[in-house]
Amino acid sequence: MLRSLKATLMVWVVLVMLVIVPVRAYFGLLGQVALNDSAYDVALGDWAVALGNLVDAGADGELRFELNTQTEELLRTTGTGDNIYYVVIGPRGQVLAGDAPLADPPMQLQRGERRLLDAVHQGQPVRMAVHAVECGRAICQVRVAETLLKRESTRDDTVLLTASLSAGGAALLALAIWVVVTRTMRPVASLNAQLAERSLDDLRPLRRGKVPSELQPLLDAVDQLLRRVAGDAARQRHFIADAAHQLRTPLTALRTEAELALLEPHPPAVHATLLRVHRSAQRVARLADQLLALARTEASSREPGGTERVDLKAVAHDAAQDWVPRALERGADLGFQLDAAPVRGRRHLLGELLGNLIHNALEYAHEGGRAARITVRTGRLDDGRVLLEVEDNGPGIAPELRGQVFERFYRLPGSGGSGSGLGLAIVRDIALAHGGEVALADGEEGRGLRVRVTLPAA
């Protein structure tokens, strides 16, 4: 089944033409040939009549037929290579003049009757005109026959002409239909291009242009779908904001209570319990944060607009305000190598991306047993893209596991920390939403982990 409307249309037009054109040409040819033949027949008949006028019944009742050389020459000369024969037959069947074999077979004709028929003369097919003329009181017959050369050559010419006209006409028609179809489909092609060029978050209605009326309902349906998607995305974003608020406040209370209980005097027996409550509260809080971040990434990347020119260097500056104190508190060395790296995107999502990378690095770098050293880099790459990179000197990730760590809720075997297994999934989702990608590599000196996010430059 052909998918292309244009191809389908063309195939059917060609198939129909393949049937119609030969049939039409055949019947046209029949008509033309009959017309030609009847014209030749008239000429042949005229000769029979003319020769009939030369039969003379004298007063003595003797029949005479005289053909002068000039007329005979005129009769015999055809210019087409055809041979012309004639015979004049008396009332009793006797041959008065001409080619005797032509007198066979005998025929009975009424007075004045003229007949045209196919016959064979000297083994050759001929066309023959038979004319009954009055000779005295009786009836004589004049028969004129000619070979079929000119008829056949005319027929061949006619066939050739008709066939060429039909084929040429069919080709012209096909070309015309192709041009018309192509022109008619042009708005469809421009719609295709428009849709193909669209970025994922562009949910504005389609530009119509000169679109055929048959396509309008389809376009209306697409526009309506786009509006609904945009509306859904906005509703979802609001729901997520509300859910975040509803979740975070009680989680903060839970965490604060646990911390307060740990600070205030408490029986030694409950100390371990309080620690576990506190740790769980922290984990649930982070999990809620990350689930919301995932949902928010999905929702806002479908919502139209909202992107701006963002310098990743500025995003890293913001992150420094949040993360440097936390890193110092943990005794980690959080450093920066920042160059301008402009991208087009959503600033809060890019901040979320970097926050997750730094959080992961802080969380796991400690497991390396050394003082954690984390470096955040931004800058332009030679290929015109920009880079955001976070490197740590922690235990790293074995190459064979690097493909899996982007899966949601995947946690490295034997990893401690309070990780949820969502951080890198969030990083990947946000990078993809910005047309970028994430790669994992060893850190410098083959130790640790380097997470490199590359994005198209703005």
Place this chain on the structure above:
Amino acid sequence: MHILLAEDDPALAESTARALRSQGWVVDHTPRGEPVPASVKADPYDLVILDIGLAGIDGFETLQRIRAQGSTLPVLMLTARDAIEDRVRGLEMGADDYLVKPFALAELIARVRVLTRRHQARQGSVLAMGSLRMDLEARRAWIGDQALELSAREWSVLEYLLGRVGHVVGKEQILQAISGWDDALSENAVEVYVSRLRPKIEPAGLRIRAVRGFGYLVEEAANAAPAG
């Protein structure tokens, strides 16, 4: 210190207030935003902690009303929503800092300290932190009773750092702030002044932490976590 806490979640308000009181601070609590502007006018609070998601008029509106009556009181916003969107809006409206729920108690207390210190440090023409005082008008500095000798450039760097306590300050920023009278300064020069300042302010209980590839952060040594 006297703190006004506007938070409508009873459990969180209770625990937060308890945590702040454990530091020896006085805390008043209100679950709504409407009375906050009047309270701020009537009583000499040192800080307002304002939840954005209050019932009735929200935190943004409350903040606007506080600022509309000309108050420069430090305001710490608590947000449970998308941090950066709220941060930008809050800071534009005149909040001094923000904290995203769920926060750690230690972080809340540290922010409160920084904000009130920054506010007090800006009172009049004196910057103060630890036992260091800088009189900006007289251009004289003391650690306790001891006069502190600073070169002009050291003075500029220290003034800039103390004016932004609690923030990581970029070397570029410092350079821009001090190079008004000498355009030939480099970031290396900033490093030199900082390294000269470090031993001078250490007796005041202050330390300048370097943030690699970025800049500096001033801390009170007693308040700072042990390195390593």
